[in-house]
Amino acid sequence: MIELSHVSLKYDRQTSALEDVNLSVDEGEFVFIVGPSGAGKSSIIKLLLREKVASSGIVTVDGVNVGRLKQRQIPQYRRKLGVVFQDFRLIPNMTVYDNVAFSMRVTDAANKVIRNRVPYILNLMGLEKKAKRFPHEISGGEQQRVALARALVNDPPIIIADEPTGNIDPELSYEIVELLEGINACGTTVLMVTHEHEMVHHFGGRIITIEHGTIARDEVLKKGGARG
Ligand code: ADP
Ligand code: ADP
Secondary structure: OEEEEEEEEEOOOOOEEEEEEEEEEOOOOEEEEEOOOOOOHHHHHHHHOOOOOOOEEEEEEOOEEHHHOOHHHHHHHHOOEEEEOOOOOOOOOOOHHHHHHHHHHOOOOOHHHHHHHHHHHHHHOOOHHHOOOOHHHOOHHHHHHHHHHHHHOOOOOEEEEEOOOOOOOHHHHHHHHHHHHHHHHOOOEEEEEOOOHHHHHHHOEEEEEEEOOEEEEEEEEOOOOOEO
């Protein structure tokens, strides 16, 4: 589903953010990406979103050679990816309902489909009572669930979460990962970047450690942290 083959990324002559990275994620996998600040985690996400193009190597997502996309093909391509950012990026002057509905409106979804789908997703995220609130009127944990609802509403094959728990309480972080696990159980591929080692060990699964722009470890841990 996601493949990086001999991928390097240089921001300038001095800064090599990624160096000869080889990485393959199958459809339906749940993968944590961990590593220290500056290791190259965000650079991988930027390549997947086609915010950056690899200096060398090939990035393939759901059969698409991402680096080869033409500008006009990029919006359509990005619909494959539901993205949750650390800072939520909700639209402040839109209600919870409209924040989620907006993601569907930009894909030209029919109104009837939107009116069915948005309440369904808000319900799934436990946000049905918050539909008419504005982002500043709900808690951080709820804002994060709105961000997740928005990433999910178009039913993308892949969810990318970039430090989604960085701005919320630790207990709520676990809740978000549990929601992502539920989504993954329904077949969606999930890639989650985090620096919260304790949480990663709690959940276990496939953990890819990035250090100095390369893959330092790619391992499977059992729930609780034992090596599987
Ligand atoms: P992480 O997400 O793991 O913290 P990044 O992918 O953001 O790491 O950064 C990897 C390396 O690339 C770091 O050395 C960082 O300083 C550098 N870098 C990131 N973004 C830029 C940029 N826009 N211009 C120059 N260097 C950058
Ligand atoms: P959570 O534990 O779900 O993050 P909190 O304990 O922070 O929620 O808040 C409890 C309730 O108070 C929430 O249902 C939320 O809607 C409401 N609430 C929280 N912050 C605000 C706010 N700034 N304005 C209005 N309502 C709020």
